[in-house]
Amino acid sequence: MxxxxxxxxxxxxxxxxxxxxxxxxxxxxxxxxxxxxxxxxxxxxxxxxxxxxxxxxxxxxxxxxxxxxxxxxxxxxxxxxxxxxxxxxxxxxxxxxxxQAVFRVRPISRCTASLAGHSEAVLSVSFSPDGKHLASGSGDCTVRFWDLDTQTPLKTGQGHTNWVLAVAWSPDARLLATGDMDGKVWLWTADTGEPLGLCKGHQKWISSIAWEPAHLAYPSQRFCTGSKDCTIRVFDARTRRCQLTLSNQSKAITCVTWGGDGAIYSSSRDTTISVWDSKDGHLLSCLRGHAHWANTLAISSEYALRTGPFDHTGSAPEDAEGARKAAEERYKEATSSRPERLVSGSDDHTMMLWQPSSSNKPIARLTGHHQLINQVRFSPDGRWIISASFDKSVKLWDGMNGNFVASFYGHVGPVFQVSWSSDSRLFVSGSKDSTLKVWDMKSRKLKVELPGHSDEVFSVDWSPDGGSVASGGKDKVLKLWRH
Missing domain, CATH: 3.10.20.90 (Phosphatidylinositol 3-kinase Catalytic Subunit; Chain A, domain 1)
Known part of the structure; x- marks a missing residue:
């Protein structure tokens, strides 16, 4: 036969x-x-x-x-x-x-607080690594700290003279760095919101802030800032002085991130991504491939680096050396299956997946979006990448090889930001259409739709402990969402 x-x-x-x-x-x-x-x-x-x-x-x-x-x-x-x-x-x-994560994050389903106080649009929101603090930056030139237990204002930080564009917590949850449109960078204490001082050096607006990972230095000591003045500066948080000035890119710096191996990555409107040695500031490599502005960066270990020594319950060893070792173990676990990867999103409607430690050539070019990429994010387990775009969609990609997995449609306006739950099973998106949407990774479908804002949602963040989502936007209100 x-x-x-x-x-x-x-x-x-x-x-x-x-x-x-x-x-x-x-x-x-x-x-x-x-x-x-x-x-x-x-x-x-x-x-x-x-x-x-x-x-x-x-x-x-x-x-x-x-x-x-x-x-x-x-x-x-x-x-x-x-x-x-x-x-x-x-x-x-x-x-x-x-x-997968042995714990499960429950999907948020309702707004538990609308926190008024800002007199202009809320441009940035961020939970601390232990999930116990929340800060927001606004067009009213203030930084506000919020009490998550009572869901009320805690402290208003004044000192900025223009829109507060970036906020970033140190991995030890003790300090907050904020940057504004005048190029000023302020440091604040996490517990009280008191100002520690001004970090001077930049001449134009601050686009991004990233802290040195906890396993490399604990307590946190250094952070880097990217600016429209085409430079990246590394500041000492104790002295508030600039240690290094990194300059190789010819146009505005759009995003900076600090890798677990000590490298600093910066994306620029000149279409390139530069890789810097954080010890002495010399250029390690330049990643080329995008045809237009490189807008956003994410690294595969970013969740482990963001939360440092803190686990999903917000607990960490009390002694400094124990906390540093805990952060080191979490980073090793995050990079155990494969070295740290980097993904970049661009105005050319594409993304690039890189493994900078081994090559300056991309692993893959990720195509599918029809308009510019606003934000890219690796899942906490490093397996997935999500991308938010002006084409009103969120797309899911394989974090190992860059293969396209799924598209998430539902928003009727550009998607500005996305944020993962700590167990990598859910993510939330915020859009110009004034809504948040929670998506389920298993079904690849919409889990919960969350209307409530009266205007565009500019910023969203899911707390590391999984209990809350914070969102802020053009309506000047910061909202807390819980199960």
């Missing part, structure tokens, strides 16, 4: 019996096989695979896993997935497993 044609040798042939079995092999992300090949029913579900894998790995406590087959997330019973994607099972089917 002649061999069947290749097309007929697909598992997912509609004639396949629903009770047919499939030979599978579990593999880690690194390609290491877990246990022997197994003969499982085609109708096996992801919870059943999870139970099976926990037994194979002899996990003392049940660990939640997600699974991929052929690079695609397994969300349906195995047989349905194979039929849908016409996958072949002539050889053992490889199922790649990835551990």
């Amino acid at each position: 002649a061999d069947r044609p290749a097309k007929a040798r697909k598992v997912a042939a509609s004639s396949s019996s629903p009770s047919a079995n499939v030979i599978v092999q579990f593999e880690s992300e690194d390609g290491v096989a877990a246990g022997p090949q197994l003969d499982v029913p085609a109708e096996v579900t992801t919870p059943q695979l999870e139970t099976l894998l926990n037994g194979i790995l002899s996990n003392e406590h049940k660990v939640p896993y997600s699974f991929q087959v052929g690079g695609l997330e397994l969300a349906a019973p195995l047989g349905d997935h194979l039929r849908q994607h016409a996958a072949s099972v002539e050889a053992a089917l490889k199922i790649v497993y990835r551990p």
